[in-house]
Amino acid sequence: MIRTSGPLVEVAELTVRYGAATALDRVSLTVGVGELVALVGPNGAGKSTLVDTLSGILVPASGSVTVRGRLAHVPEGRQVFGDLSVEDNLRLGGWRIGERDTAAVYAVLPALTELRRRRAGLLSGGEQQMVAVGRALMSRPDVLVIDELSLGLAPLVVADLVRHLRELNAWRGVAVLLIEQNARLALDLCSRAYVLEAGRIVAEGTSAELAASSLVSDAYLGGVVVDGE
Amino acid sequence: MRTTALVLAAAAAALALPVVLDGRQLGIYVLAGLAAMVTVGLALLMGFAGQISLGQASFYAIGAYTAGLLTVNGVPPLLGLAAAPVLAAGFAAVVGIGLLRLRGHYLAFATLAMQLILLSVLAQSEWAGGAIGLQGIPRLSVGGIELDEDVHYAYLVLAGLTGTLLVARNLVASRVGRGLRALATSEVAAGASGVPVGRYRLGVFALSAAFAGLAGGIYAFYLGYLGPGSFPVLLSVEYVVMAVVGGLGTVSGGVVGAVAIVLLVQVLNDIGTRPGMPSYAPSVLSYAVYGLLLVIAVLYLPRGLVPALSRRDRS
Amino acid sequence: MANELAGYVITGLGTGCGFALVGSGLVAIYRVTRVVNFAQGTFAVIGAMCASSLLSVLPHGIAEPLAVLAVALVGLLVGFVAIGRPGTTPQAALIVTLGLAIFAYAVVVLVWGDQPRSFAGVPGAVTVLDGRVQSHYLLVIGVTVPVFAGMALFFGHTDLGRALTACASNPYAARVIGIDVRRMGLLAFAIGGALGALAGVLLTPVQQITFDSDVTLIVNGFAAAVLGGLTRPAVTLAGGLLLGVTQALVAGYGNAAHQTEIALGLMLAVMIGRAARRPAALEEPT
Numbered sequence: 001m002i003r004t005s006g007p008l009v010e011v012a013e014l015t016v017r018y019g020a021a022t023a024l025d026r027v028s029l030t031v032g033v034g035e036l037v038a039l040v041g042p043n044g045a046g047k048s049t050l051v052d053t054l055s056g057i058l059v060p061a062s063g064s065v066t067v068r069g070r071l072a073h074v075p076e077g078r079q080v081f082g083d084l085s086v087e088d089n090l091r092l093g094g095w096r097i098g099e100r101d102t103a104a105v106y107a108v109l110p111a112l113t114e115l116r117r118r119r120a121g122l123l124s125g126g127e128q129q130m131v132a133v134g135r136a137l138m139s140r141p142d143v144l145v146i147d148e149l150s151l152g153l154a155p156l157v158v159a160d161l162v163r164h165l166r167e168l169n170a171w172r173g174v175a176v177l178l179i180e181q182n183a184r185l186a187l188d189l190c191s192r193a194y195v196l197e198a199g200r201i202v203a204e205g206t207s208a209e210l211a212a213s214s215l216v217s218d219a220y221l222g223g224v225v226v227d228g229e
Numbered sequence: 230m231r232t233t234a235l236v237l238a239a240a241a242a243a244l245a246l247p248v249v250l251d252g253r254q255l256g257i258y259v260l261a262g263l264a265a266m267v268t269v270g271l272a273l274l275m276g277f278a279g280q281i282s283l284g285q286a287s288f289y290a291i292g293a294y295t296a297g298l299l300t301v302n303g304v305p306p307l308l309g310l311a312a313a314p315v316l317a318a319g320f321a322a323v324v325g326i327g328l329l330r331l332r333g334h335y336l337a338f339a340t341l342a343m344q345l346i347l348l349s350v351l352a353q354s355e356w357a358g359g360a361i362g363l364q365g366i367p368r369l370s371v372g373g374i375e376l377d378e379d380v381h382y383a384y385l386v387l388a389g390l391t392g393t394l395l396v397a398r399n400l401v402a403s404r405v406g407r408g409l410r411a412l413a414t415s416e417v418a419a420g421a422s423g424v425p426v427g428r429y430r431l432g433v434f435a436l437s438a439a440f441a442g443l444a445g446g447i448y449a450f451y452l453g454y455l456g457p458g459s460f461p462v463l464l465s466v467e468y469v470v471m472a473v474v475g476g477l478g479t480v481s482g483g484v485v486g487a488v489a490i491v492l493l494v495q496v497l498n499d500i501g502t503r504p505g506m507p508s509y510a511p512s513v514l515s516y517a518v519y520g521l522l523l524v525i526a527v528l529y530l531p532r533g534l535v536p537a538l539s540r541r542d543r544s
Numbered sequence: 545m546a547n548e549l550a551g552y553v554i555t556g557l558g559t560g561c562g563f564a565l566v567g568s569g570l571v572a573i574y575r576v577t578r579v580v581n582f583a584q585g586t587f588a589v590i591g592a593m594c595a596s597s598l599l600s601v602l603p604h605g606i607a608e609p610l611a612v613l614a615v616a617l618v619g620l621l622v623g624f625v626a627i628g629r630p631g632t633t634p635q636a637a638l639i640v641t642l643g644l645a646i647f648a649y650a651v652v653v654l655v656w657g658d659q660p661r662s663f664a665g666v667p668g669a670v671t672v673l674d675g676r677v678q679s680h681y682l683l684v685i686g687v688t689v690p691v692f693a694g695m696a697l698f699f700g701h702t703d704l705g706r707a708l709t710a711c712a713s714n715p716y717a718a719r720v721i722g723i724d725v726r727r728m729g730l731l732a733f734a735i736g737g738a739l740g741a742l743a744g745v746l747l748t749p750v751q752q753i754t755f756d757s758d759v760t761l762i763v764n765g766f767a768a769a770v771l772g773g774l775t776r777p778a779v780t781l782a783g784g785l786l787l788g789v790t791q792a793l794v795a796g797y798g799n800a801a802h803q804t805e806i807a808l809g810l811m812l813a814v815m816i817g818r819a820a821r822r823p824a825a826l827e828e829p830t
Contacts (some may be wrong), residue, residue, distance in 0.1 A: 055720060056601070058718055072721075073720050073721075075716065075717060075720050079714055079716055079717035079720065080714070080717065081710050081713040081714050081717060081718075082713055082714065083709065083712070083713040084706070084709060084710065084713060087707055088709075091703070091706065092706055092707065092710050092718075092721055092723075093721055095703070095707060095721055095722055095723055096721065096722035098704070135572070135721065136721075139721070139722075230628065239783075257767075281639075283642075300583070319603025327812070327816045328812075328816070330816055330819040330820060331815055331816065331819050332819075333635060333638075334635075334638055335770075335815050335819070337580075337638065337812075338580075338664035338763065338766050338770075338811070339812055339815060340829075341759075341763065342763060342808040342811060342812055343812075344807070345759075345763065345804060345808055346804065346805050346808050349801070349802075349804045349805055350805070352800050352801075353802075405733065461758055463756075466642065466646060469639070470643075476788070488786050496607065507660055509657070511655050512649075512650075512653060512658070513650045513654050514650070516646055516647065516649040516650035516653070517647055517650035519643075519646050519647075520643045520644060520645070520646035520648070520649070520650065521643070521647055522643070523639060523640070523642060523643030523646065524625060524640050524643035524644060524647070525641050526634065526771070527636050527639045528629055528636070528640060529627075531812075
């Protein structure tokens with residue numbers, strides 16, 4: 001799948017504006033093949049803007065976004081097709097590449113198998129998040145961009161999802177860019193991380209470095225998860 | 230300052246025009262004034278209360294029939310004219326209790342349905358003259374003086390329009406007006422901050438009906454005959470076009486839209502009735518213009534002519 | 545009495561099929577775009593007019609499908625104007641389609657004149673349960689039922705149909721997985737055009753069509769669609785049939801002139817009833 005050498009996702013000096021307001025200011029980051037990368041930051045830092053730009057929904061004012069390989073997006077708030085069955089949700093995930101066979105996804109996320117005929121809108125939050133991940137996997141991605149994995153989910157459910165992501169990464173080599181408010185979770189799952197505040201990258205490094213730095217530990221790991229404003 | 234000067238100039242022109250216009254032009258003046266009265270109300274309803282009505286001609290019809298029926302049955306004409314807006318507003322207040330539970334496209338279809346039902350009922354009612362309508366409505370007389378010339382009606386319409394504008398302006402500037410503007414922006418927020426949303430919506434609906442009813446009453450005396458065919462659904466659509474083109478949420482927008490479109494349609498009518506033009510030319514031209522204007526206004530002038538022309542001072 | 549009843553019911557089912565087709569066109573467009581297409585009745589009128597012209601050179605069975613296809617293109621055109629400009633809200637698009645419906649009057653009068661038009665359908669009459677019915681009504685029913693069955697299959701069981709349903713269910717998520725929502729909206733307008741035209745083509749032999757017949761058709765179609773909350777084709781079919789039969793019975797046993805009031809009163813009652821069950825703030829914003 002990977003056509004050229006270099007990182008899977010390469011964002012360089014990216015600036016995105018909404019009218020006069022600058023949502024992202026010269027943001028640069030990379031995600032390598034098979035890498036687990038986190039982007040943490042408070043509400044309103046520009047995380048979702050970055051995700052929407054990566055999947056082509058927003059157009060940058062300047063800078064560039066290069067995606068080598070296939071990128072799939074698990075949007076914030078899960079955004080399943082509530083009126084459709086789990087099976088139909090998964091099939092739609094393969095729309096872009098014309099993939100209809102859902103068996104591979106059930107193999108990776110076996111919990112979905114018994115839900116396949118249920119309407120997605122009637123599932124629990126954790127089940128919906130799993131549908132959203134499964135739907136993204138249908139496009140055979142090289143990198144999954146997950147926007148707020150843990151938002152509104154119980155800790156046990158999150159732990160289960162994290163286990164699935166680790167397996168996906170280990171077995172299939174799927175890279176992950178995890179956008180999270182919950183820095184503890186993000187740094188725990190990922191090997192490398194960026195900190196985004198007010199549209200700018202204010203810190204980057206390995207998860208261990210960042211967890212140790214006072215900047216991050218004070219603001220994001222102070223025992224409680226920062227809820228943003 | 231600029232606005233005041235413009236308003237004064239427009240008022241002076243409106244006062245002077247009936248003296249210099251000839252017979253046919255006076256007819257256009259009267260029709261434009263009547264359309265403006267209806268449109269001012271509709272622009273209030275659409276712009277401030279944020280609801281569409283595709284049945285505004287119903288209230289015009291109710292006003293006309295009220296005035297016509299009362300005078301034909303021996304009630305003094307002035308009393309008939311006074312009853313026209315009252316009955317139209319009363320009707321709106323009653324049907325509004327049900328209709329105004331609806332929003333957006335549901336309300337659009339409901340008001341359209343209201344008009345179709347009204348037309349069907351009128352066409353079948355012996356007492357309203359059935360499909361033929363009412364003939365021989367006497368001319369309006371005030372204190373023994375009969376208004377029998379077009380120029381009289383031109384000034385009557387001008388007086389009616391002035392009254393309509395004053396009421397609308399005072400409403401917009403009042404506390405109620407501020408509440409309405411809040412309502413147009415966000416009904417939930419307005420409700421949360423204590424604006425009696427339901428009452429205000431119904432109030433504006435009834436007021437817009439009163440304006441249309443008054444215009445309808447004048448129309449009945451001016452023409453002397455009425456029928457269900459005088460108030461087609463298309464007339465309601467025309468008022469929407471005038472309101473949208475003039476600009477919603479402005480008081481003067483209704484007048485500008487109505488006058489501009491009546492004049493434009495008149496010009497097209499002149500072209501369409503020239504020798505050599507086919508018999509359907511006038512209607513084809515006016516359909517095309519109403520349709521195109523509506524599309525263009527919504528897509529390219531979403532706030533209407535008046536706000537687009539006067540960016541600095543909103544009236 | 546019984547023989548009259550059968551006749552009225554079949555006539556009503558036939559007209560009801562027409563309302564249901566117009567209504568399902570509204571539904572097809574509304575589901576994907578959230579736009580109530582005011583030009584839906586216009587599609588029926590243009591379809592009927594096109595068919596009447598094509599029938600002067602082509603045989604039955606070819607002229608009608610061609611007319612339907614032509615109006616699918618008209619639908620696409622209406623869609624382009626209504627939702628083509630980015631940032632047009634569904635409310636603004638409703639007014640745009642209203643404008644286009646009025647504009648279409650000019651086109652229809654210019655091309656086909658302002659007199660009623662009709663063309664021959666299935667000739668003769670048949671006896672059903674001792675009642676005499678124009679045979680053409682059976683054709684109307686015989687075409688409409690498979691069309692609705694086909695729609696159910698299309699929306700539920702094909703990739704394209706699922707993608708359309710996905711846009712209706714969650715437009716943002718549809719964009720996330722790479723569905724071009726605008727293109728799907730245009731496709732919905734084309735489908736709406738075809739369904740509207742089919743109604744016009746089927747009804748014209750039993751009901752003359754004039755350039756402004758669209759008002760009756762759209763109002764009845766909307767009434768049928770409202771029963772299903774503007775999103776459910778199957779309920780729209782039921783609604784259309786109910787409306788058609790009610791009107792036929794009122795006309796048959798009562799006074800034909802009260803048909804309109806009954807249909808519209810029914811629609812108002814359904815809409816207000818639905819609105820009353822939900823708090824106003826949750827309704828569609830204006």
